[in-house]
Amino acid sequence: MTPETEYTADEVAQHTKPDDIWMTIHGEVYDVTKYVMDHPGGIEVLLEAAGTDASDPFDNAGHSDDAFDLMTPFRIGKLKGHVNKKSKNPILLQPPLEKLDSTKQSHGLAGITLGFLSLGIAASTYKILKGEHGISALTHALSILSIPIASTQPSNSIYSKGLLGSSLLLMGCTAFAIRKSFGIIMGETNFRTYPNHLKVPKPVTRDPLLQRGWLDSVLSPLPLAKKILIAPNVYRLVFSLPQPEAMLGLPTGQHVAITMNIDGEKVTRSYTPVSNNLDYGVLELLVKIYPDGKLTGGCLANLQIGDAVHFRGPKGAMRYTNGLCKKIGMIAGGTGITPMFQLIRAICENDRDATEISLIYANHTENDILLKDELDKFSRLYPKLFNVFYVIEHPSTTWNSGVGYITKDMAAQRLPLPGNDVKIMVCGPPGMVGAAKKFLGELGYETPGANPKMSDQVFIF
Template identity: 70%
Template sequence: MQAKMTMETEYTVDEVAQHMEPNDVWMVIHDEVYDVTKYLLDHPGGIEVLIEAAGTDASDSFDNAGHSDDAFDLMVPFRIGRVQNSANKKSKIPTAMKPPTEKFNSSRDYPNPNRITLTCLSLGIAATSYGVLKYKCGISAFTPSKMPQMNTLMHVLSTLAMPITSSPSTATGYLKGLLGSSCILMGCTALAIKKSFSIIMNDTSFRKLPPHLKLPKPVERDPLLQRGWLDSVSSPVPLTKKILIAPNVYRLVFSLPHQQVMLGLPTGQHITITATVGGEKVTRSYTPVSNNLDYGILELVVKMYPGGKLTGGYLANLQVGDKIHLQGPKGAMRYSYGLCKKIGMLAGGTGITPMFQLIRAICENNRDTTEISLVYASQTEDDILLKEELDNFSQLYPNLFKVFYVVERPSPTWESGVGYITKDVAAQRLPLPGTDVKIMVCGPAGMVSSAKKFLKELGYETPGASPKMSDQVFIF
């Protein structure tokens, strides 16, 4: 065993700090080095929590999170070594994982409730005995003037214990009552004192765990509340609202199984809707405009094309109460905080939906400082989808989000861009090419094809045949 520990891999703090990218996450927990990259998606606290701690010593955060005992077993497969020069340190593994080594010294560290209880019982017995003797011998024999060593408190107690009558029968009854009530009072007092000390000193656990260690009982939670509905066995969801928001464009709102469940869709990914239309199985992909903060619902913005198999032949005919079948998550994009510093977006028509999902996630996260520049093209002003929401984000977060609209057929009062998204428009509105910049494109096929060409001319990398997270230009 000693030889095995000697050969164990050791890392310096600087080496650990180099692994702090979303696709390469190391951290230190109590001098142990862990590579949690493959655990990001399974972490119940969310991806962002681990990414923020990447490359650092996360011991305090880990302890304060209040993990259950099985968390330590889950960590084992991700352990890759120790921090250099930590072998001679005292282990900082939570005390709950190893037996206590120091014997508890009650006389030195804390008052002993049993000792205090015996003291109270002794005082009670002494007071009762004194009352009985006083009754037998007479008050004059025990007055403070004749016995100056008696305490004033005992004198008061003896006075209370005096018989109120000289009748033998009454005196006997009084004496029995005094003895009975004294015993009851002593028992209640002793029990109250012991219970009080048990609460104050946490008598059930303070001998076993240090007072700073937080180990709450594991909470039983519905898996749907932790992972999301899409990670479970999907069932049909009913349509609850159908709102026309632009010509042939509807906002469809579906209800999830219960109000407290989240969809569970990673930011940047999409779902698919499958239906049988005219005897043919048809599947189409859509990105919700709702996100995991919108509990209990799923919202889609869909343009209904008259000749579209799924939209014109199925979704356009949906009525409130009808159910659809969903699948997901799907897609290569999984946005997380720290992916890049600047994002340029080119969107056309309903291609705004994946962009809007990212915009919401960034603007609504007060720790995300990613800057977004959106160029959004539509045929007319009425065709601009989610314009109110986009304008609100640009006003509330002017340092994070900027939007520029381009309309093919503008009205006389239109004050923004006219025509199409061109190379010149992109050069003026998008961030300059760089290692910390990503460009995202979604829209009609003609717009996407044109964007690929002029983005290459502007110095951006050419995207691959299939989109990948590592692409500088990502095509949804």
């Protein structure tokens, strides 16, 4: 067997040009030069990681298992001297047995002590009611239990017996109550903890599709249920989940990946569903068909009702939750509206989410605007939360909104000002994204890195 080639970090660092890109991921060395045209994030992402250890950016990008399969043909060897990270020491969730034993002993002593105090209190109360001094009453009570304390008080056998019986009963109840309290606090459990004849309920088997969602269950292909042309070369594809009551289980802001074998090649592309976890039984996508696209032109364009498609997920660095920020500015172009719509819908349909959203949405023509009816409806129903401004390149004579391209002045007028509680989200064609990065930086927003993170002020989907 031929020994595997090993490369040093210095050797990897010499390959950083657009026509010669090497990187390491978890100790494996890859030559990704031939992958730059197919990489969903573009060549810029790969160039930024060229010659370095790209393990963290690779993991943060939310790649699923199929990403490792795609990388296999580009693997050329191992990183010399690489050592896998060791797992952290386990966290001790319970105190040592010695500590528990000493704790129980201290609990017992505390119970006995409080029992004696209870005895004294009972005796003192009785004597005080009879007009006797409390201290002398306590002394009398202790003398009954043969505790050597001097006493000048006369004894009364009937009184003593009654006092002793009631005090012992009070002391026992107090000790029992203390033990039970400490048992609850320390989580003591044994067979005596449970009532007699306890009926153990039969385990209820719940379908994981109804609790966690389909993406958390064992994956299987989904059949196409509907295929509707909604704009030039744009289809609404509706896939059926295994059960009508099942939910997708996709965190807000994340996407799924479609993987198909085309002409012997495994092709994967990512899409953000326009359906969410409230749309039971379906996964719904908006897909633009490119005639020369490997996946869209070669496969998705020809899908027929009933055809099965393999999905993976969740994927992506964004997981939106209420409270992420107070204001969100959005710049979208074409099918880049899908991740924006996912967030807009989640925020507007949540009565407790007061995040304000401003969207600038660009297209070639009026007919290219996707989800316009839905966006306009949210704008009408939630005017304090959401406003949208449309921009088209080729307007009709009746068009009364933005014309041309999204500009710096347009963004300054329509989007929230930079601040700690403000995020800008961008998704669309590469040219639009590049221009947006530039003028957002000029407006004072932080420049995003090539690998998106939720902490970024400007987040690129």
